[in-house]
Every structure is written in structure tokens, then in C-alpha cells.
Amino acid sequence: MDTDTIFSQLTAHFKEIIPLEETDIEIIIPALEIVHLKKKDFLLQEGQISKHMRFIAKGSLYAYYIDEKGRENTTQLGIENWWVNDLYSYLSGQPSRMFIQANEETTVIQISKENLEILYKEVPAVSDFWRLKMQSAYVTLQERTFEHSRVDAYTKYRNFVSTYRNIEQRFPQFMIASYLGITVEYLSYLRKKHLTDVS
Template identity: 90%
Template sequence: MDPVISQLINHFREIIALSDADTEFIIPALEVIHLKKKDFLLSEGQVSKHMRFIAKGSLYAYSLDEKGKENTTQLGIENWWINDLYSYLSGQPSRMFIQANEETTVIQISKENLEQLYKEVPAISDFWRLKMQSAYVTLQERTFEHSRVDAYTKYRNFISTYRNIEQRFPQFMIASYLGITVEYLSYLRKKHLSDVS
């Protein structure tokens, strides 16, 4: 089995039980895509028709405000899923871009293939139910944190929840994700380092 495909199968198996017969159904439903740095996986206006797993590399999702400023909404590294779930679930055009932050390998499953897998491998349905629940909880936490938590607490929560991710992305993306300026992020980093030393 291709090591990249194997990586996704092992990822599934961390949450659900899969037999060898199940994997025989799953493998043909998968598509491997290689992206160079700055390549787009999804652009604003396209409908998201795939679930996407990052096998190698990193991606980020962002939208543009009326002044053309990027607002980072998601960051993703190996073994994470990244998508515009709103577009995927509603069939509406995406309001965001998903772009490679570095050379990246993605495995994607089309909506059509995933619907078929739900019938052939019911455990995959359980996997997505758990993933969707987790995504909803994360979104709720982020929404709550955005309005009620100070920037320093946000930063500390971010680096403790997503260990090692900070080194993978430029400062402006991290700052945008946290809703602060690059200068303020730099100040928070220094403050954190002096607090833990």
C-alpha cells in the first residue's frame, strides 16, 4: 500500500475499527494531490466537493475583507483535515481560499465517493459523525474565546492546543488567525517566554 494512503487508513483506525475488506472499498475512493507552495486547493467562488486530509505539508484557509485584507480562519498540518465545511455541506460557493503554505500532499474524498462509502463501510459514517462533532465544539470554543478572552490567553491556548504549529506558519498568518497585529503577536511571544522562564 502507498505510504501516503496507509497514513490515512491508520488515521481512520485511531478512531474506528476497519477490516482489510473495508480498506479495499476505501482505497479506490481516494485521490492523492500534490501542491507546490502557494498553490490553491480551493478558491473563493468554487463549491467544495471534497473532504481533504493533509498527509504532508501545511495549508491555511482565509477569506478577504472588503479592503482585500486576508483573514486567516484555519491552519492545517499533517494528519489534520481542512475544508470549507459550509460550502461542502450547503453546496454554496466558498467564501474562502485554501492555499498551500509549503509543498503539500493532500488526500481527498469526493462527496459522491464518501456517500458510497457510508453504505459500503458504515464505520466511516461513525468516523465523520465524531469528526463533525469535534469540529463543531472547536468552532464554538473559538467563537466564545474570540469575544470573551484576552489576547494573551488566546495566544497561550493556541500554543498549548497546537504544539509545534507556530514554527510552520509565518507570523502574519498566526496573528491574523488570533485576530491581532504582527507587532502585538511579537509582544505576546516575548511575554510568554519571560513568564515560562
């Protein structure tokens, strides 16, 4: 993907939520940075402070933390046109407690916190965009917290595959299982059950 195509992808994403004039886009583009990652490259590591908002233009990322037993616990999965970040670290300025890693060759557009604050003033619509995105992220977090404690594993799996179509094939089974809070073996069972139910 060439630079113009990558930036056009992000501006099109913005326009799905907010109106943007060509003059707005001319202000936004210089504030953006493109990062290319190879598979398994880290975008963020535990202990670092997240200072950017990150948009996936191509490829996929996953976020996870390592618990006291040394196990990876997947907290986020992301593919093209998704934002992936440690919002706690970004908003609080505290060191991250998670890792964000490329699941495949990935191209990310990032905007530094400093540049984003400037854009809020120069292009007010960008502020509206993030207000709406933050609201959506909070609602999603609340739904996931509720689902985690009150919904059975099969319902979680069905909700996952219906909400995030085509994502399951992009990630290894152990990541999907970790995200859902189940074992790989149980995920395999749920997949077979789901295929039987929908056939």
C-alpha cells in the first residue's frame, strides 16, 4: 500500500462518523505517522507508556498481559480499520501493563497524544470523532465485563463470531480461546457445536 492509499483509508474511516472538508484533511495528514511491523513485532510493551492512538490500515494486532503464572491473557484483537491501544496507559500516562504485538505483517497509522490535542483545536470534528469512539469503547467494555461473568461459554462464542465476522480465521486458536476465557480444546468443541447448529 502506498502512503496516499493508507492515509485515504483513515480519512474515509473518519468520514463514516464525522464530516470532514478537504482543508481539514490537509491539516490532519501531517499529524499522522505510518509504522510497518513484521509478524511478532511489538507496537507496545509492558512498562512503556502509550503515547499514540493507533489505527490498523493492514494486517492484525493483538493485545495481551502476562499473569502471575506466566500465562498470556488476550484482551484485544484487531484487524483492518480497527483501533488498538492500551487506553489506560494512554489516558493516565502510567506504564502499560500489556503488550501489543503484530499477528501478521501489519501497517499502522498512529497519532501522538500531543498532535491529537492540537487537532482537537484545529479540526473540532476530530474531537467529536474521539468522543464518540470513547463512548463506544466504554459500552463495549461494559458489555464484555457483563458477558464474562454472566454468559455461558457457548453464548460468548456465538456472540463473538456473529459480531466479529471473518476475524476468527485471522488469529491462532489459542488467542481466540484466551480472549474468550476458555481452553483451546473447549474452543474446538464449541466450534463443532456451532457448525452443527447452523447447518
